[in-house]
Amino acid sequence: MRWGSFPYRFITRMLMVGILLFVVLSDMTAQQDTTQSMQLNEVLIQGYGEHESLVPFSTAAVQTLNTKEIQHLPTLQLSDALKFMSGVVVKDYGGIGGLKTVSVRGLGSQHTGVLYDGIPLTDCQTGQIDLGKLSLENVSAIELTVGTDEHVLLPARAHSYSNLIKISTFHTLPLKPVQLKASFTMGPYQLYSPMVQFTQLVKSKKLPQRYLLWGIHAQFLQSEGNYPFLLHYGSSTDSVSHEIRQNTDISTYSTELNALWQLRQGEQLSVKGYYYTSDRGLPSATIFYNLNNRQRLSNRNGFGQMSYRKMFNNRWSYLLNAKFNYDYTHYVDPDYLNDMHRLDNTYEQYEGYVSNAFSFAPLHKKGEEPGQALRHDLLFGLANDLFYNQLESDNIDYEHPARFTTLTALSARYDSRPVTINGNLLFTTVNNIAQDTAVGKTFLHLSPALSISWRAHKHVQLRAFYKDIFRMPTFNDLYYREVGNLRLKPEKTHQWDLGLVMETPKLWRGTFNMAVTLDGYYNIVRDKIVAFPTRNLFSWSMLNYGVVHIAGAELTAKAIYTFHRDCHLIFQGNVTYQHAVDRTDADSPTYGHQIPYTPRWSGSASATIRLPFISVSYAVMLCGDRYALGENIPANLVSGYADHSLSIQHESIIKGSTLGFKFELLNLSDKNYEIVRNYPMQGAGFRLKAYLQF
Secondary structure (H helix, E strand, O other): OOHHHOOHHHHHHHHHHHHHHHHHHHHHHHHOOOOOOOOOOOOOOOOOOOOOOOOOOOOOEEEEEEHHHHHOOOOOEHHHHHOOOOOEEEEEOOOOOOOEEEEEOOOOHHHEEEEEOOEEEOOOOOOOOOHHHOEOOOOOEEEEEEOOOOOOOOOHHHHOOOEEEEEEOOOOOOOOOEEEEEEEEEEOOOEEEEEEEEEEEEEOOOOOOOEEEEEEEEEEEEEOOOOEEEEEOOOOOOOEEEEEOOOOOEEEEEEEEEEEEEEEOOEEEEEEEEEEEEEEEOOOOOEOOEOOOOOEEEEEEEEEEEEEEEEOOOOEEEEEEEEEEEEEEEEEEOOOOOOOOOEEEEEEEEEEEEEEEEEEOOOOOOOOOOOOOOOOEEEEEEEEEEEEEEEEEOOOOOOOEEEEEEEEEEEEEEEOOOEEEEEEEEEEEEEEEEOOOOEEEEEEEEEEEEEEEEEEEOOEEEEEEEEEEEEOOOHHHHHOOOOOOOOOOOEEEEEEEEEEEEEOOOEOOOOEEEEEEEEEEEEEEEOOEEEEEEEEOOEEEEEEOOEEEEEEEEEEEEEEEEEEOOEEEEEEEEEEEEEEEEOOOOOOOOOOOEOOOOOOEEEEEEEEEEOOOOEEEEEEEEEOOEEOOOOOOHHHEEOOEEEEEEEEEEEEEEOOEEEEEEEEEEOOOOOOOEEEOOEEOOOOEEEEEEEEEO
């Protein structure tokens, strides 16, 4: 790494500012009246209680999955759970070790942000987050937000994405002071994954509202992934052969340390340390007579983050976030077509991040309880984020780029009970620095967003929103000598949405409840960044050449029937229609054609019978035909698929401890369908999981 370019003064100053703010705020807290009642906003974990809503009533299109819902779906990784959300397309390159990225409502994966306990996960090199490396074992809730988040006390970076995935891992108090959980998952093709998690809650004897919650989570996963598949030589009527997937092995290890201090009522500090390492083979496309591949990818990722939240009174609140992230990638291709017949590259990413956010509620009066419902509620928020990214490589043709970004967001929320209005203005300043050539470029952009909802009835809500956002070119887009273009402009995205949310009251003496959401949306992407071949297939050029119009609709439904005190029948389903077409050039052969890997129709459904001693779930994922390239011709067609699965789960309480088993039958139709062309998925299989919590 070229340490001379790293802005030590900036990082040092930001850390000093953060420490100073923390000390000052702690001192202010010590001087104020501790008898005043204050509380922090808690993370909402949806359940099936008597008074809880099945769907969020929000100005944005929000979908959630809680722990129980995740447990009853056929899931091993985070990407598996997201496949059951409407409007989501997960690009899966096959097997457990294959890359998994997500696209929401026809927008690229770079437009979807991932917040891990409130702080973003980032990749400045490609802009894509590999969701396959995130475990579900310690996840308490997943939330997908399309539109403007209703909370005003947020880091500015949360407003910089077209879509936002929030992952919560450490926000619920355990039932016991000391809790230990261990699990073991096994499956075919040498899949096994042990996990252990320890949590301790330490309460203050003098002040019950003070406590320390800390825990450690560790998991190992290994799989050979050498599953069989059927290779078609041409059309469905041509000859086929039975093959074995090659170079699909993977081994990963991850550990996570969390600590949460409730310092005073209304004051909270949390820290997280994370480390992940992996080594995997990269399976190749199933090209005829050349199925083997020797490319390898090794990755190490570690980060430390902290979040301090303080509610001074019922009017003022403050949020401080900070993070340092390091990521190391080693890629080897022993069959690369160059003079050395080998490609061996390493990449190192660094990020320093500091965020300060305030919220102000002018209509709240002294003495009122925080969070008390007012007939007219007005909230303002102001957030400023500073972060620095740097990418290093041993590639002699690399520019050693760095990027300094400032985000400032002004938010407002007005709630008159039947009507809620949210809005924010995001101002972005990005300065790119190419160290070897001293060439840099500065981007400025102002992004407005506005959303409104009307509670027409206790169980009916109408909502609409508009959001303007843009995607910065990644370091690969700008600086790779073979593909980079320093003149690239950011992708500009305009999103419109009109939605309806309905929930029935408790019917049939409170035994049945149902909720339905319907959203129609329209997106326009301008200055789309695309790659065009130049001299040959190994030399490409990146250009702003594209306009894409996306019109779609999403329908989701959730229903619960309680036929006994502890016996439930739960149904969840969604269907998505997307008409995402190229509107760049009327004379182009791709004009008016569906963009690659975006199906017209997709959806999923699950049904669960939950009894006191056993739960049985059936789930199906459906995806229509897609096209691998821009021209919608038969040669580019990727056929649709239906993936059926069945899971059975049993839990027993033995002397206060929980012993559970989960058995999953996967891909019951035994089809090697393809999500990405020439990357066949695994056929029929199983997984068995045993877990103990005490």
